[in-house]
Structures are given as C-alpha cells and as structure tokens.
Amino acid sequence: MPDVPVNEARPEQSHLAAAAEWLVRLGEQDAAVQAAWRVWYEAAPEHRAAWQKVEKLQSLLAAAPAQTRSTLLKSGHNTRRRLMAVCGLVFAAGALCMAFPAGPAAVPIEWISTAAGERRSLQLPDGGTLLLGVNSRVGIAYGPHAREIHIAAGAIRLDSGHDAQGRPLRLLARDGSIRPLGTRFTLEQDERFSVLSVQEHAVEVSGPQAPAAIRVEAGQRLVFSRAEMGRPEAAQWSDDAWTRGVLVALNMPLARFVSQLSAQSGQRIDSDPRLADLRVSGAYRVDALDSSLATLAELLALRIDKQPGVWHLKPR
Incomplete structure (x- = not known):
C-alpha cells in the first residue's frame, strides 16, 4: 500500500497544527496578525473546530496540576513545540477525541461592524441586547446547542438574555473567554x-x-491580556461612559485625547503638534462637539479654527 501524505491521511491534525501556530502568533499583539488569523479562522468550519480544540486543550493544561504541566511542558521546547507535543500525546492516547467528540457542523457567524462616530444596538435572539461602540466588530453565532459572540475589535456592552433552551452563552474576545452569569457588563x-x-x-x-x-x-x-491576567478591582465611572456618549480623560495627553474624541464623534479634529503634551482631564460629550471643544479651549487656553468638516486646535 503506497504511503499517504500526512495532510491527506490526517487533515484534522494539519488543522490543529495551524491552529497551534496561530495561537502562538496571536501572543505577539500585532494588528496584522490579528487580521490574518481572522481570515484563516473564517475560511473553513474545520479551522474553527481546530481552534476551539486547541483553546480547550490549553485551558485543560492551565488547570492541570503543576507536576503534570512540568512533565508535559519541558523547558527545552518553544511554545508551539510544547503545545504540539501535548497534542501528539493526547492524540496518541485517543483522549482528545473522547474529551471533545465531533459535534454538529459549525454555526455560521454573522459579522457586524461600526465605523467612527457610530454606536449600534442589537437585539439578540435570546432577548438580550448588545451595544457596539465605535470602530467595533462582533460576530454572532447562535446555534442549537450554544450561543457565541465573537469580539474582534472595539467595545461592547452586553445585557444578557434568558435562553429558554438553556444554551450556554460565551463571548470569545482577543484576550480570553467570558461567561456571563445573568449580567450587564462592558468590554x-x-x-x-x-x-x-x-x-x-x-x-x-x-x-x-x-x-x-x-x-x-x-x-x-x-x-487583562493574553499574557497577563489581572485581579478584580473597583470599577470606575469611566468604564462605561462611552455607552452614554461621554469621553472621560484623566491627565491624558492632548494628542491622544484628540484622537479618541475624533473617533468617538466621527468628526475630523486635529491639533498643532506643539500642543501634543498638554494634559486633559474632565468629561466631554461627543455628541455636543462644539460645546466640548469650547470648554477644552477655555481650560487649556487654545484657539479653535472651525472649517468645513474639520476643527483645528491651535495655541492662542
């Protein structure tokens, strides 16, 4: 019997190898890598299934006893080789297929995006509400057995609904997985x-x-991030201010403030480079741009030149 190429004999393993590679590359926190991963992820249901298995495997390793992790993850391996070595061990024992049996076909993802200056509210199939911030992109995948919301970019507020079918709800974000417990939260x-x-x-x-x-x-x-999980701390009023159309600044460099105000309002605003390091504090309504910029100019002794489609901030 002639030899069969590995990719043809075991396509699932080739997809898992690709998923492991992406898992490592996403740790680089590079926007281009994020975009390329999204293209790969959406290209085929096999890619999505492989990604879910690799994420689940990583979660199992994180929860394993320290001695078990030490045995499996030898220090002489780089991250991808460690993960693939573990995949090989699991496949050799037949445990992965037992732990994650093949399920129904992957549920199609409906992607929804917002632009600069645009916030959008969505009614979810379970009765919940999802609010998207500016420059955001989310994917909705509600299937017969589970509810998933993919957060590719930006900000969201979720008021979770009660699902009559009892399907678990999970949000898959860049830096981790989120399970709502009958809740309202922002991310x-x-x-x-x-x-x-x-x-x-x-x-x-x-x-x-x-x-x-x-x-x-x-x-x-x-x-939190993919590399570092923080600890719960007291929430800040500014955390969900964007849902009310307010930009909160606390000793923020003017250059950054102008960039955020421009994105939140959808209007073009620029400032003289000499003003970049001025510090801004306060709460500014993005839907009342004239008033907010007038207040800013008064506080920082600036001059505002308004032309069609653009505000210019200059020294007095």
Missing part, C-alpha cells in the same frame, strides 16, 4: 489590554494565563 479592547467592567450580577473570565476562571462581581472591573 473594551485597546492596543494592549482588555478592560471588563460589570454593572449587574457577575461574569467569569478565562484566559491562557489563568489557572482557573476569574469571577468578576457587579461593581468590579478586570484588566
């Missing part, structure tokens, strides 16, 4: 970290660096 993803703030009830957050799910109660927030 913002910036260049480095995710900030989750709970307004009602509680949520559980799982990530690559968390040996167990972290519970975040109402009135608490959690700052």
Whole structure:
C-alpha cells in the first residue's frame, strides 16, 4: 500500500497544527496578525473546530496540576513545540477525541461592524441586547446547542438574555473567554489590554494565563491580556461612559485625547503638534462637539479654527 501524505491521511491534525501556530502568533499583539488569523479562522468550519480544540486543550493544561504541566511542558521546547507535543500525546492516547467528540457542523457567524462616530444596538435572539461602540466588530453565532459572540475589535456592552433552551452563552474576545452569569457588563479592547467592567450580577473570565476562571462581581472591573491576567478591582465611572456618549480623560495627553474624541464623534479634529503634551482631564460629550471643544479651549487656553468638516486646535 503506497504511503499517504500526512495532510491527506490526517487533515484534522494539519488543522490543529495551524491552529497551534496561530495561537502562538496571536501572543505577539500585532494588528496584522490579528487580521490574518481572522481570515484563516473564517475560511473553513474545520479551522474553527481546530481552534476551539486547541483553546480547550490549553485551558485543560492551565488547570492541570503543576507536576503534570512540568512533565508535559519541558523547558527545552518553544511554545508551539510544547503545545504540539501535548497534542501528539493526547492524540496518541485517543483522549482528545473522547474529551471533545465531533459535534454538529459549525454555526455560521454573522459579522457586524461600526465605523467612527457610530454606536449600534442589537437585539439578540435570546432577548438580550448588545451595544457596539465605535470602530467595533462582533460576530454572532447562535446555534442549537450554544450561543457565541465573537469580539474582534472595539467595545461592547452586553445585557444578557434568558435562553429558554438553556444554551450556554460565551463571548470569545482577543484576550480570553467570558461567561456571563445573568449580567450587564462592558468590554473594551485597546492596543494592549482588555478592560471588563460589570454593572449587574457577575461574569467569569478565562484566559491562557489563568489557572482557573476569574469571577468578576457587579461593581468590579478586570484588566487583562493574553499574557497577563489581572485581579478584580473597583470599577470606575469611566468604564462605561462611552455607552452614554461621554469621553472621560484623566491627565491624558492632548494628542491622544484628540484622537479618541475624533473617533468617538466621527468628526475630523486635529491639533498643532506643539500642543501634543498638554494634559486633559474632565468629561466631554461627543455628541455636543462644539460645546466640548469650547470648554477644552477655555481650560487649556487654545484657539479653535472651525472649517468645513474639520476643527483645528491651535495655541492662542
């Protein structure tokens, strides 16, 4: 009998190898890598199934006893080789297929995006409500056995609904997995970290660096990334200010403030480079731009030149 190429004989293993590679690359926190991974993830249901298995396997390893992890994850292996070595061991024992049996076909994901200056409210099939912040992208995948919301970019607020069918609800974000426990919460993803703030009830957050799910109660927030899981702390009023159309700044450099105000309002605003390091504090309504900029100019002694489609901030 002639030899059969591995990719043809065991396509599932080739998909798992690709998923493991992406898992490592996503740790680089590179926007181009994030976009490329999303293209791969959406290209085929086999890719999505492989990704879910690799994430589940990683979660199992995180929860394993320290001695077990030490045995499996030898220090001489790099991250991808460690993960694939474990995959090989699991496949050799037949345990992965037993732990994660083949299920129904992957549920199609409905992707929804917002632009600069746009916030959008969605009614979910279970009666919940999802609010998208500006420059956000989410994917909705409600199937017969589970409910999933994919957070690719931006900010969301979720008021979770009660599912009559009892399907579990999970949010898959860049930096971890979130399980709502009958709740309202916000999640913002910036260049480095995710900030989750709970307004009602509680949520559980799982990530690559968390040996167990972290519970975040109402009135608490959690700052985390793929590389580092923080601890619950007191929530801040500014955490969900964007849902009310307010931009809160605390000693923020003017250049960053102008960039955020422009994105939140959808209007073009620029400032003289000499003003970049001025510090801004306060709460500014993004839907009352004239008033907010007038207040800013008064506080920082600036001059505003308004032209069609653009505001210019200049020294007096």
